Amino acid sequence: MLQELVQMDRYQFCDRMENWQEALRISCRPLIKDGIVDETYGEELIQNVNKYGPYIVLAPGVAIPHAMEGAKGAKGTGVSFMKVNEPVQFDPEDPEKYAVIFFTLAATDFEAHLKNMGRLCKILSNEELLGELMNATSPEDLILLHNKYCVELGE
Numbered sequence: 001m002l003q004e005l006v007q008m009d010r011y012q013f014c015d016r017m018e019n020w021q022e023a024l025r026i027s028c029r030p031l032i033k034d035g036i037v038d039e040t041y042g043e044e045l046i047q048n049v050n051k052y053g054p055y056i057v058l059a060p061g062v063a064i065p066h067a068m069e070g071a072k073g074a075k076g077t078g079v080s081f082m083k084v085n086e087p088v089q090f091d092p093e094d095p096e097k098y099a100v101i102f103f104t105l106a107a108t109d110f111e112a113h114l115k116n117m118g119r120l121c122k123i124l125s126n127e128e129l130l131g132e133l134m135n136a137t138s139p140e141d142l143i144l145l146h147n148k149y150c151v152e153l154g155e
Contacts, residue, residue: 001119002146005081006139010034013137016086020054021046023088024065027104030080037106041073045104054090054097061087061134062124063099066106077109079116083136101133 005011010030017023025042032039045065049056056063067074082102091097103120107113123129129149136142 001079001116001123002081002142003150005079006142006146008034010078010080011139011142012080012082014082014084017084017088020049020088020090023063023082023084023099023102024049024104027065027080027082027102031078031104031106034076034078036074036076036078038073038075041067041071041106044072044074049090054094057090057097057099058124059130060096060098061100062130063088063090063102064120065102065104071106074106074108077107077112077116078105079120080104081142083133101130 008030012026012030014026017026024045028037028042028045031037031041044067045056048067054063056065058064080103082104084100084102087098087100089098105113105116105120107116123133126149129145132141132145136145
């Protein structure tokens, strides 16, 4: 998956975000560029976090921004990757609700979405890989990590 994200140019490395809302909007940019979502998708993600809380922060340091299948602004199915140097805080009351890694998902095809989720679960369950992703600074780092862990990830 990491190599595919580089090949499809669906990655970003950023220094800092003004707030979590900006982070969600910017995390959508590669998907917008490819026509998978439109500008309204980022707003949909923000509304969902406002309504349900920071459910997208699955573990300290890792967010998976997503909305329900067929959400407003979703025109296709895909994943993008964003790494920020300065942690983005989602809940000032909960120090574990921050992210530096964002895997942004969009879905209109349920089967492809499940496949993407399964591939992400493999990445997220590998603590060593996750730690190295937290320190990635370039697309070359993503390729190196893919090559290092591709057998373990079944890719």
